[in-house]
Amino acid sequence: MGTSFNEQFDQHGAWRRQFALRLKLLSEWLRDHDLLDAAVEERLRRLETQIRSDKVMVAFVAEFSRGKSELINAIFFAGYKRRIMPASAGRTTMCPTELGYDGEVPPCLRLLPIETRLQPQPLMEWRAVPEKWVRFDLDVNDASQLAQAFEKVAEVRRVTTDEARALGFWHDEFPENNPLLGPDGKVEVPRWRHALINIAHPLLKQGLVILDTPGLNAIGAEPELTVNLIPQAHAVVFILAADTGVTKSDLAIWREHLISEGDSADARLVVLNKIDTMWDALRTPYEVQGEIERQRATSAQVLGLSESQVIPVSAQKGLLAKINEDAALLQASQLPVLERALSHGVMGHRRNILRASVAANIVSLRSEAARAIQIRRRDLAEQMMELKGLRGKNTSVIRQMRARIEQEQREFDVSGARVHAVRSVHLKLLREVLALLGTPALKQEMAELTAKLRQPGIKLGARKAYAQTFDRLRATLRQAADSSAEIQSMLTGTFRQLNAEYGFSLQAPREPDLVRFQRDLDLVERSHIQYLGMGNMFRLAQPEFADRLVRALATRLRVVYESALGELELWNKSAAAQLDAQLRERRRNFGRRLEAIERIQQAASGLDQRIAEIESQEAALSVLEAKLLELTGQLITVPEEESAPSEPLRMSA
Incomplete structure (x- = not known):
């Protein structure tokens, strides 16, 4: 009869468990190889939360x-x-x-x-x-x-019509929908x-x-x-x-x-x-x-x-x-027909959405980790050129090389202040965007909507009040998107300048997609407008009912806004993590270059030995890159046969 809903859901669960295990292995591997910066760690945490709480x-x-x-x-x-x-x-x-x-x-x-x-x-x-x-x-x-x-x-419990009215189960305007009145003058309510x-x-x-x-x-x-x-x-x-x-x-x-x-x-x-x-x-x-x-x-x-x-x-x-x-x-x-419709429709659709989201996050995570590997590869290439240039040179030239590296290091230390200034400006602009989507702004919008719905009489203007509220919410989201686009442009230009001046390989992280949260707002608005049919207009005349409706709206909007804030914060972490990683790698690079010069000065064989070490490290980086592709590739495409349950679903009754 094909795959039932129960079997399909069991397969979905098996895939999630397999994914969680592989995600843990990836996290440990990244930590062991010093590739777990703040942005990568945040993406891993979000992925793990998404899979566990789905x-x-x-x-x-x-x-x-x-x-x-x-x-x-x-x-x-x-x-x-x-x-x-x-x-x-x-x-x-x-x-x-x-x-x-x-x-x-x-x-x-x-x-x-x-x-x-x-x-x-x-x-x-x-x-x-x-x-x-x-x-x-x-x-x-x-x-x-x-x-x-x-x-x-x-x-159930029996209550008077006044109690039923207060609880929302008795409406004088729609007597046909009211519960039956008993001989004792009371009605049943849950x-x-x-x-x-x-x-x-x-x-x-x-x-x-x-x-x-x-x-x-x-x-x-x-x-x-x-x-x-x-x-x-x-x-x-x-x-x-x-x-x-x-x-x-x-x-x-x-x-x-x-x-x-x-x-x-x-x-x-x-x-x-x-x-x-x-x-x-x-x-x-x-x-x-x-x-x-x-x-x-x-x-x-x-x-x-x-x-x-x-x-x-x-x-x-x-x-x-x-x-x-x-x-x-x-x-x-014909129950199996319904179960198949649920399994292929619900589970198939849900799995596709989850896998697409997971794949997008894994690709971003791979890019963050791969960038760190590329920084190390570039530094090794610079060291190799530097060391090969010392072949056949006398002690005086090697001393000059050491002095030049030390001078570069001093100049680079000065650049740290420039980098911190960039981060400071970025954070200031980001805080302005975060304020647009913060809790105080949302509370203000909900207070205005509540005030309109509390006006006396039947709320024939409720739809208009909701429409105006959502127009303002969408405008705020567009303002946040425009501001983030300006910050993205500033980051791109600043990163390009830092790359030219200090030899970095900074790349502005992908701008957060705030447009999809506008679609979420559209869905929330649609569900509320649908609810504001004539059948509920009389209920809205009760202030406590209007308050409850707005509180329900605020609960759902908070989820949308918190998700948008999360995207902005991850964007900030990705930019900051790049700066931190490249500053850290450059400092390590200076240390390795000075160490190599010192070894060369102490032993004639030090130069060839250091060149061999760098060649070995370059080969190790290639292995590291291949392993990163392998581990992330397994998370993006999980073979279907691995999703199959190991044994049929059983209930212990």
């Missing part, structure tokens, strides 16, 4: 009773031979639930009380306050205990705002994060879920019921909360679940399949997708087939 998030989104939790059970937890996520009638996920793995945290379920909605802090800030979460320890080897613990994400499940499932250990979201009413009440978590997921699986097709509430979720513009086709999959409800013993399999295909075509048309993005599945039968190892039923459930 996550692949798959978000499952659906209205209630579409079989979403059952689908998660079928794809990820069938190895436990039972349901793990609550999926029985009347028992469903009521709060957004993230399943992932953190080796520094014991296996546990952490639940954030719904009352935290009454406070302005966004989810990202609550994550940093573990004492506010209710924690339950988990036994990953006890399937029954796991399933029992996970049922807590389905817990007991928990957010759930974090930390378990050592093989896929989760390798970086998979599963986001299980509740229905429309719960999604709309949590802006951070819609504008941050779902848009940043690497794949979104939207689940419909095959017997009903696209309902009004399904369409509302799709249009208001799922951003499809500009996304890869593989990143958005629609599952037409519960096709087993259409299986009919009184009709031929051909007729049943024809009806499923018609429902598939209709759903694709309503959602504006190609039919290939709509996959008919029976999650329940797929889970049953995996538990009973029934190949025929598994085939009929």
Whole structure:
């Protein structure tokens, strides 16, 4: 049936482990050969962090009773031979639930009380306050205990309509979306705002994060879920019921909360679940399949997708087939078709992005290290010419040579002040750029947006306020890009002058690409504008809701700005590391030249011996360069066969 999502993800994990090992070997080799300057060390650190912390998030989104939790059970937890996520009638996920793995945290379920909605802090800030979460320890080897613990994400509590309104679950303007009013005048709302499940499932250990979201009413009440978590997921699986097709509430979720513009086709999959409800013993399999295909075509048309993005599945039968190892039923459930779409779409796309990013960083790292080797090679060539020029010369000429080297050394020491002046000017200009993207500037922008959204009345001008804010953010980013271009031009000219005056081989590092962060801003803006549909205009009339939305925006923008700042800082380190490396190598070169002259003065055979040593060192540099190409080449192109898992993925249940 081809490679399943589980197998493909296991291969991705194996590739990451292999890469991390090779990266460690490269780091040790560079350190052993004194090629690990500040810029190279920073690139290695970033690569290691990127590989270790790389996550692949798959978000499952659906209205209630579409079989979403059952689908998660079928794809990820069938190895436990039972349901793990609550999926029985009347028992469903009521709060957004993230399943992932953190080796520094014991296996546990952490639940954030719904009352935290009454406070302005966004989810990202609550994550940093573990004492506010209710924690339950988990036994990953006890399937029954796991399933029992996970049922807590389905817990509800009964509240008055006033309480429900304050928590964001009751809207007088949209009575059709409100929860049912009970005889006691109360309604059910989720007991928990957010759930974090930390378990050592093989896929989760390798970086998979599963986001299980509740229905429309719960999604709309949590802006951070819609504008941050779902848009940043690497794949979104939207689940419909095959017997009903696209309902009004399904369409509302799709249009208001799922951003499809500009996304890869593989990143958005629609599952037409519960096709087993259409299986009919009184009709031929051909007729049943024809009806499923018609429902598939209709759903694709309503959602504006190609039919290939709509996959008919029976999650329940797929889970049953995996538990009973029934190949025929598994085939009929069409679950393997969905797993292949996830594996080739999500994993293939994610691996390509990660490898492209890794390759770009390794090429830069190789250039930094190769430049140091070239400096050493040039210095050896100068020494060789100098020493060969001494052949047949008398003691007086050799003394003159020593005096000339000492004079050059004194002049070079004076040049150190010039180099420090260059660095000082560069740092001053860089600080001005960093200030444009710093936290104070971002806080000021968010304060202005908050003030506009807090104005009385329905926020029909909210879109305009957001558009103006993002126009200013993009202008700031363009200003930072223009300033960095000016600094780059200054560095290029200054480096050229230093090369001419002092024989350096400085080369201005590649200018940071700030344009890609403008694209990130566009994505953030799109997710927020999508959220500002008429359905949320009335919510924006509540100051606390507007504040929560802006805090969610600030959380995501901070990530974009910090990434841009990181690029600028690495650019600065690359320039500074070159200056430091060439100053250090030149000082060593003077020391080696004076040492050679001294040895020649003491022994007649010293000249030929030193020339032989330099020839040997030149040969060693060629070996060093070849090894650098070999080690970095292995990191750029990892053979596919090395990515294959050594054994099939197994679950210890």
